[in-house]
Amino acid sequence: MQIYLPIAEMSVNVFLILGLGGGVGLMSGLFGVGGGFLMTPLLIFLGIPPAVSVGTEAAQIVASSVSGVLAHWRRGNVDIKMGLILTAGGFVGSFGGVELFKWLRGLGQVDLVIALCYVVFLGIVGGLMFVESVQSLVKSKRMTESGAGRKKLHQHTWIHGLPFKVRFRRSKLYISAVLPLSLGLLVGVLAAIMGVGGGFIMVPAMIYLLGMPTSVVVGTSLFQIIFVTANSTFLHATRNFTVDIVLALLLLLGGVIGAQVGAKMSVRLKGEQLRVLLAIIVLAVCAKLGVDLITTPEEMFTLGAGGKH
Amino acid sequence: MRMLVVLFLALASMATAPARAADPLVADLSKHLVAITTGFAGTDVLLFGAVDGEGEVVVVVRGPSKAEIIRRKDRQAGIWINSGNAQVEAAPSFYRVASTRPLTEIAPTAVLDRHQIGLDHLDLSIDTSDSGADQATYRDALMRLKQKKGLYGEKVEQIGFMSHRLFRTELHFPANVPVGTYLVEVYLMQDGDVVSAQTTPLVISKIGIGADVFDFAHQQAAAYGLIAIALAAAAGWLAAVAFKK
Numbered sequence: 180m181q182i183y184l185p186i187a188e189m190s191v192n193v194f195l196i197l198g199l200g201g202g203v204g205l206m207s208g209l210f211g212v213g214g215g216f217l218m219t220p221l222l223i224f225l226g227i228p229p230a231v232s233v234g235t236e237a238a239q240i241v242a243s244s245v246s247g248v249l250a251h252w253r254r255g256n257v258d259i260k261m262g263l264i265l266t267a268g269g270f271v272g273s274f275g276g277v278e279l280f281k282w283l284r285g286l287g288q289v290d291l292v293i294a295l296c297y298v299v300f301l302g303i304v305g306g307l308m309f310v311e312s313v314q315s316l317v318k319s320k321r322m323t324e325s326g327a328g329r330k331k332l333h334q335h336t337w338i339h340g341l342p343f344k345v346r347f348r349r350s351k352l353y354i355s356a357v358l359p360l361s362l363g364l365l366v367g368v369l370a371a372i373m374g375v376g377g378g379f380i381m382v383p384a385m386i387y388l389l390g391m392p393t394s395v396v397v398g399t400s401l402f403q404i405i406f407v408t409a410n411s412t413f414l415h416a417t418r419n420f421t422v423d424i425v426l427a428l429l430l431l432l433g434g435v436i437g438a439q440v441g442a443k444m445s446v447r448l449k450g451e452q453l454r455v456l457l458a459i460i461v462l463a464v465c466a467k468l469g470v471d472l473i474t475t476p477e478e479m480f481t482l483g484a485g486g487k488h
Numbered sequence: 489m490r491m492l493v494v495l496f497l498a499l500a501s502m503a504t505a506p507a508r509a510a511d512p513l514v515a516d517l518s519k520h521l522v523a524i525t526t527g528f529a530g531t532d533v534l535l536f537g538a539v540d541g542e543g544e545v546v547v548v549v550r551g552p553s554k555a556e557i558i559r560r561k562d563r564q565a566g567i568w569i570n571s572g573n574a575q576v577e578a579a580p581s582f583y584r585v586a587s588t589r590p591l592t593e594i595a596p597t598a599v600l601d602r603h604q605i606g607l608d609h610l611d612l613s614i615d616t617s618d619s620g621a622d623q624a625t626y627r628d629a630l631m632r633l634k635q636k637k638g639l640y641g642e643k644v645e646q647i648g649f650m651s652h653r654l655f656r657t658e659l660h661f662p663a664n665v666p667v668g669t670y671l672v673e674v675y676l677m678q679d680g681d682v683v684s685a686q687t688t689p690l691v692i693s694k695i696g697i698g699a700d701v702f703d704f705a706h707q708q709a710a711a712y713g714l715i716a717i718a719l720a721a722a723a724g725w726l727a728a729v730a731f732k733k
Binding site for chain 2: 186189238239247249287405409414415417420422424438472473
């Protein structure tokens with residue numbers, strides 16, 4: 180059954196899109212990630228214009244983050260103060276990101292920048308995750324050699340010398356507000372350009388850079404993703420006219436069901452195994468995009484609408 | 489079947505109007521409006537008509553002209569980057585030709601050029617400052633890309649004569665057909681020149697919810713953006729509540 184997407188201006192198979200939403204939803208339920216980093220490239224592979232893929236995916240991430248944050252909220256795993264500061268940075272970042280996107284689109288380089296961002300960030304995050312989870316898999320096999328000494332909450336570095344210190348009660352932190360503000364900004368820019376929520380960058384950065392306890396990391400990350408992707412949805416809709424509401428709703432429908440199935444399946448798998456699997460998927464997407472950049476394309480020419488769009 | 493009835497009616501009206509017997513070419517379309525609805529997956533429009541006397545029939549379908557930009561990739565520092573481009577001032581967004589005989593057998597190049605019949609005879613102004621490729625390469629690329637999208641005909645399609653006077657051909661419009669007012673030009677050729685021509689407009693337009701969404705998204709972008717966010721948030725919340733256990 181074909182359905183005409185009013186903004187993408189093309190027909191797609193309804194069941195293909197529902198299946199795609201379901202498949203990526205399954206991943207996100209299984210691994211606890213947003214899935215934007217998978218969905219946006221897949222939509223582009225399907226022939227949806229990259230700009231529409233990015234704009235529409237932003238809307239879908241709003242939905243999946245709202246649905247994900249509620250469970251964390253109930254358990255009190257959201258550091259609201261931290262979330263709001265990250266959001267403030269993220270707002271500025273997504274403004275910048277959407278403008279940058281518009282500018283690159285005019286230059287004809289937006290596809291390249293999207294692909295490069297994906298290769299670099301998926302490569303780094305996937306690589307680190309893979310190494311770390313394989314190590315912990317090996318360690319857990321050797322059995323734990325009893326807790327080796329009491330660990331410090333976190334190391335003190337130059338980061339803790341920055342001004343505008345704020346106390347984050349929920350995260351048990353006393354750090355400069357400049358840090359989360361600039362982290363939010365950076366992830367906001369990337370989220371707007373790549374059509375992702377940015378959780379896969381935000382979560383490791385919160386743990387390793389800010390030193391937040393893992394219990395509040397996912398909830399807080401989802402909390403700020405809602406506002407930042409809502410902002411980029413709005414900006415993509417008003418600046419680029421690239422949010423396809425019909426496509427977003429179809430993806431949502433599949434995604435919601437997939438996520439629930441995934442969440443149930445994840446109970447049966449071990450944390451380390453899940454992380455290795457996720458790392459492999461992330462690296463596979465990264466490799467596919469990387470190979471596409473360097474292999475000689477079959478068609479050297481592409482067509483874009485001339486003049487003002 | 490309905491097509492045949494239409495055909496007969498067209499014939500009948502011609503027969504009952506002997507006063508205008510001088511018209512050597514009559515043609516019409518089975519519909520003058522193609523509506524792109526939510527379930528649109530391409531459509532066929534029947535073109536039919538009759539000629540008086542000898543000759544060949546050529547049909548050209550042109551979509552509204554648009555500016556295009558063609559980009560060329562080149563390898564830089566190991567990766568393929570859009571490195572050059574060419575602007576086309578006005579290229580038909582859709583172009584297809586059908587004919588009763590191969591174009592080269594019907595008319596000389598000058599005539600085909602004058603009427604812009606056939607992809608090779610389209611008058612396109614291509615502007616480029618790219619040193620890596622010339623205008624002809626860009627022109628070929630444009631044709632190839634448009635053909636791949638199904639917007640330019642791969643070949644000249646066949647028009648069938650039924651008896652000596654009646655002709656018909658199916659014009660196909662794919663699912664990604666651009667909207668606008670199309671011109672369907674029908675030429676009657678004799679001895680290598682056009683002796684009669686008729687132009688019929690065909691409107692391709694979005695109808696229904698899809699059209700409303702598109703208009704709303706462009707005219708009330710802020711409201712559309714807010715609605716998109718509200719819908720997404722509501723859907724997410726509903727999902728969380730529905731699957732609470």
